[in-house]
Amino acid sequence: MSGPGTNTITGTGTIMRTKDLSVGYNKKTVLSLVDLAFEKGKFISLLGPNGAGKTTLLRTMAGLLPPCNGSVLIDQISLNKFKQDHLARILSVVLTDRVSPGLFSVFEFVALGRYPHTGLLGRLKKADKKVVITSLSQVHAQDLVFRQIETLSDGEKQKVLIARALAQEPRLILLDEPTIHLDLKHRMEVMSILQNLCRERGITVVASMHDVDIAAKISDQVILIKDGGIVAWGPPEDTLNKKSVAALYDFEGATFNPNLGSIEIKCNGHRGSVFVVGGIGCGTVFYRLLAKRGFAVSTGVLHTNDLDYYVAISLGAKCITRLPLEKITRDQINEALPLVKQADYVIDAGFPVSELNQMNTELIRYALAQGKLVFTLRKEKDVKRFLQTDSENLIICENEVSLIDKMDSYP
């Protein structure tokens, strides 16, 4: 065992593979035809709706359930050929089962993980104690060492459970929903701990996950499970897109955007429609705020590499676009004018004006000419300079939230 960063093992070769595997309980198959290969030192996430069979697959891979069909192989050898204590030195688990072992200090509890390495009575040698301490420091839990297990919070307990799994000195760790029930701080901490295990210790981590966005950012491979089979597997960059994620979870009211790496909740627009004159990232806050408050959003004219564009699309907003680095022309403005005309309110997101998006100010002047209320984030002096107007319908606001609040107060 070595400390963090002393030897970086790059993932080469396969540690575990499954062949024609079907898994389930009592011969009732939950998931079939699973052919997967798990590479050394990689972070692999299992994604899928509840009840898809993620836990069943993990338990079968850990040897806790016999496969209904096919086999699980470690280093080309079938799992059922392994002696149990031999397997325990290769593979360890962190499950969702409630663990309440009773009166143990954190040190004693993590030391239980030395089981496959100690003698008949489990007496700890000096080397064993060292492994326990290293395991604890690897999960940033060295301060908990003398605490009683029962007094730990959920987050601390989860870290200690991971330390126990590490004390087995495995090459492969299987985790079932490692971040469930944890607060945000511990969720992030646990994920970064797991990621470090892959990067620095060369341990293969396989975890079932429920946060697609976190899984996308952290995994080397994702495996999508649904309707009794593997839908797709590969790097998240190839595998996770708007369509595959929507199909995996049967989303309707939300969209996964791989460019943003996050899930946006769509607006349904029962409160009326708003046109946002945005661009250069200034519109993003408004799109999300408006979607949250229940407005239908249309926006333009956006370049298709703009952050505003990705968010607007994910939220299901109507969007008038222009290719990147090309000047917005009269053609796009003419396309946008009907949307402005239909809108109940118009928002000027206060984007910086340049030669490329100069024409967008035209949309604001048009709206004012139509007698619509336009809410703007610009300062008074900038209004004259960029918009060349002093209409009474232009309402100057201090920040995004006060703008929406002001807009809400108008009938």
Add this chain to the structure above:
Amino acid sequence: MKEYQIKENIAVQSKRYRLLFVLFAVVLLISVAVNIMVGSIDISFSELFRIIYTSDVTTTNGFIVWKIRIPRTIAAILGGAYLAVSGLLLQVFFRNPIVGPFILGISSGATLMVSVVMLTTLSLGFTALAPFLTTVSALAGAYAAMTVVLFIAAKVKNMITLLIAGLMMGYLCHAVTSVLVAFAEQEKLKMFVLWQLGSFSGLKWSEIQILFIFGGLILVLVYALSKPLNAFLLGEAYASTMGVNIRVFRFFIIFCSCALAGMVTAVAGPVAFIGLAVPHMTRLCFVTSDNRILIPGTVLLGAIVTGLCDLIARLAFSPVELPISSITAFFGAPIVISLLIKRKVSV
């Protein structure tokens, strides 16, 4: 992380364990001496020393010490130790703090078989076995009950269901025993009722030898199982992935706890609460769930508690002797209830 801190901490802890073990051993020795000296005829310490040193069985006091007090005391402390360890094993196995040999129908199974032997004429064919008949039948009953419970367990694989199955087994055995009692002859019934009340009196040296040798061997086996027992505290799934062969381990646990409980039930009748309460008391004293500490701890504490209970049973309303179970219940029930209320109970 300072390594010496951990070293220091472990040293402090093991020092405390050693102190407690020495303390318990001393208390046990004292209670053994008191058990032998005190009774309807009090025997002074110097007199006791003389009787033991000269192996005197000819005087009245010598007869009382060697033939009555010492066998009874040894039976009580062995019985207490075995029942307590049996309870500890079952509590770890079922990961449930409120099980004991009584709850799971082991004691009831043993009682049923003993009642068959004592109350009917079925035993007439086995005259050669006569001295060991109660022991053999109690063990047979204990294993028969556990086999049925485990057979159900294999089908359901759920701890709670297993517990309920054990409870139902207990009721069933009790029902059959009641039927046998209803039809039994008056003379046989009296013997059975006396046995069923529970007492450590009247054991022959041959019986104590069996109890000591077989029980001792099983205690050694149990101590050798303390490592998988610890792993089992995390649950079956974790234990299995740590390298415990669950099927073999299950077999050994059941074998040992049934053997211990069955043996004691055979010689002393069904004794309640020792198997349930003593493991908790030990956990609270040592503040650990580590079975490497708890097993010797429950042996000592089980012996102490049962020895004292037997003393009280003899002395409280002397010359009337109370059933041992009534005393253990007076001690055990309030302890268990207060533990439950404080929610300090864990396996």
